Amino acid sequence: MPIPLQDGWIYGPVHSRRYGRSLGVNPLPLDRKLCSLDCLYCQYGFTRAQDTAGRAEVPSAPEMARAFEREFARLAAAGDVPDWIHVAGNGEPTLHPDFLEMSRALQAARDRHLPASRIGLLSNSMHLNRDDVVRALNECYDDPAMKLEWGTPECFAAMNQVSPKGFRRVVDGLKRLDRFAVQALFLRSPRADNTTPRELDGWLALLGELRPYRVEVYSIDRPPQSEAQVTAVPKAELEVIAQRVRGLSIPAEAF
Numbered sequence: 001m002p003i004p005l006q007d008g009w010i011y012g013p014v015h016s017r018r019y020g021r022s023l024g025v026n027p028l029p030l031d032r033k034l035c036s037l038d039c040l041y042c043q044y045g046f047t048r049a050q051d052t053a054g055r056a057e058v059p060s061a062p063e064m065a066r067a068f069e070r071e072f073a074r075l076a077a078a079g080d081v082p083d084w085i086h087v088a089g090n091g092e093p094t095l096h097p098d099f100l101e102m103s104r105a106l107q108a109a110r111d112r113h114l115p116a117s118r119i120g121l122l123s124n125s126m127h128l129n130r131d132d133v134v135r136a137l138n139e140c141y142d143d144p145a146m147k148l149e150w151g152t153p154e155c156f157a158a159m160n161q162v163s164p165k166g167f168r169r170v171v172d173g174l175k176r177l178d179r180f181a182v183q184a185l186f187l188r189s190p191r192a193d194n195t196t197p198r199e200l201d202g203w204l205a206l207l208g209e210l211r212p213y214r215v216e217v218y219s220i221d222r223p224p225q226s227e228a229q230v231t232a233v234p235k236a237e238l239e240v241i242a243q244r245v246r247g248l249s250i251p252a253e254a255f
């Protein structure tokens with residue numbers, strides 16, 4: 001079953017299995033998921049809209065700036081400092097039309113009120129053809145965690161239900177980042193399986209080329225939409241995959 005959408009621009013702090021105590025930032029519409037992918041395993045259900053966010057339905061960068069000021073000052077005054085501030089939300093956050101301006105406002109408010117909190121981003125890696133997105137990631141984020149979990153364009157297309165052309169766009173885009181972490185979810189389903197030898201060999205070759213500073217290996221932790229018939233990969237198998245990443249001298253952890 002899909003989980004409900006976030007109903008605010010700032011939510012939490014919540015406990016995340018990968019990051020500990022984390023405050024969430026959602027720069028996307030509150031009433032629908034907005035994403036350029038349609039992953040078989042998405043916790044918000046299948047994607048209905050893949051376009052860029054219209055300015056009328058997302059908070060403007062100045063509105064987000066005021067919300068950051070208000071909420072971060074309140075948390076600091078209460079001594080309630082989160083380990084992380086994560087930009088994620090109801091889909092793909094880099095689809096915000098003023099992503100760079102919003103990210104700069106976030107960084108400035110963090111520096112003022114919560115300097116001990118690190119800023120992370122969970123992104124699907126699809127919009128690194130935009131200069132403003134690349135600039136924001138290089139300038140404003142302590143830990144951009146980028147999706148890269150396929151070894152071939154065919155698996156990319158099957159897992160994300162989009163054109164295989166996006167695979168090259170992701171790989172070329174990641175080369176534009178100064179540094180990044182990789183988030184990789186492994187699954188099996190009748191429609192796609194990114195744990196086959198061909199997929200894993202291709203994925204490891206990409207990691208060797210792109211050199212992320214950390215790789216997170218995980219699987220689904222809650223059942224997604226039942227039509228996708230997705231099954232989780234056991235932890236022991238994830239550990240073997242993480243070990244192969246470490247063999248490239250890249251730090252890796254299985255969750």
Ligand code: SF4
Nearest residue numbers: 035037039042091124
């Ligand atoms: S990239 Fe994230 S939000 Fe978008 S469909 Fe995939 S899992 Fe869902």
